[in-house]
Amino acid sequence: MSSTSTSHIYFGYGSNLWLDQMSRRCPSSPYTGIGLLRGYKWFINARGYANIAPSSNPSDEVWGLIYDLTPKDEAQLDINEGVPVAYEKRVIPVLFTPKKGSEEEEKKREVVVDMLVYIDFRRNKGGYKPREEYIHRMNMGIKDALKEGVPKEYVEEVLREYIPEEGGDEELARRQAGLFRDESGVIEPVEGEVFLG
Template sequence: MGTSDSPPHSIYFGYGSNLWLDQMSRRCPSTPYLGLGRLKDYHWFINERGYANIAHSTTYLDQDETDEVWGLIYSLTPEDEAMLDINEGVPYAYEKEVIPVEFWEKGTPDVGKGAGRNVDMLVYIDHKRSEGGYKPREEYIVRMNKGIDDALKEGVPMEYVERVLRPYIPAEEQGVEVEKLAQRQAGGFEDESGVIPARVTAEAVGSGVDLVGGGGGAGAGAGGGGGVKNLTKIWEGRE
């Protein structure tokens, strides 16, 4: 998590293709996996861009069950957060928020069972395209299935995968060329939806500089700099 002399880290909740541990290690090489998270009263869907998104729920699924989103938790250095901003298309596609997430540390007994502890975490949400019912992009199906495999190994419930993810993400191979595209996208995302300006994507991929955030760097965006950066104190102090 860093020393007292190192810049503060953000605690990040990944719920889409960043369930894929290898993708996160390639995009954010200094980012360790911390454990499992559950975000209550939100629902998961594929939006019109063809990628995963979440939105706050206003109604219950039924009398006994509320919406919930499961994800994997990572610690982001400021540099890795800036690179994640680029890959997530901040602020054109996703915006950044700090939201309390129920957390189970990796390696603990019965991870994902019982009650976890609430920790404020960095979450990327697309508020402009907040409706579901759309088809995922073919290469995104590949990346999501790799993420689902990792998520299940880390303790995400199979029931959640079958009920929430599988209606959008079929468990099937997509072909060699689609697999190759998925691998390229995992290493450095290039937007195919037209939402992120082409020059931003091209320059970011070529230089690795945080051009998307408008110079704000880590902690910029809808979540605000101070609130995101201070998340390390919550984690390191086990508050």
């Protein structure tokens, strides 16, 4: 995995598990491997989208796919993720495992790397249903994540608690995969903030 001072290593844990969605949103930012974030819990928040939060349960963990973001792609991803209204950016240490067939994977190299993670601190409780279009995007991402080595047990025990195996608005999901637009009106700027998405 190569990273320069002008790029960020990004940990995607929600619909950005879908490789096609990330290639549309961030075309210059390659997928590089899988990541494991320990001490965090994955859930669907009040907006109907994936979020994570620190957990007091030491067995909680979040798996994701890793991308090497260029500055231009990061700026586009900020718009898609609704920064700073829907999500905020943080850098958190994540255990990185290189993608299958890479030079690093052949060396069996796992390392802890500081990675860019998007977190919604305002809507930080779970127990909500996912938005209809999000179900399809998550299911596409789950297929890719499993192919890349994210454990099936994690998918069944964590993601499937919120994401049914079938359903969702496929047409809207494919549009949202390119350039996300909050058509529901859920994202409302907090007083004093401006949302440019």
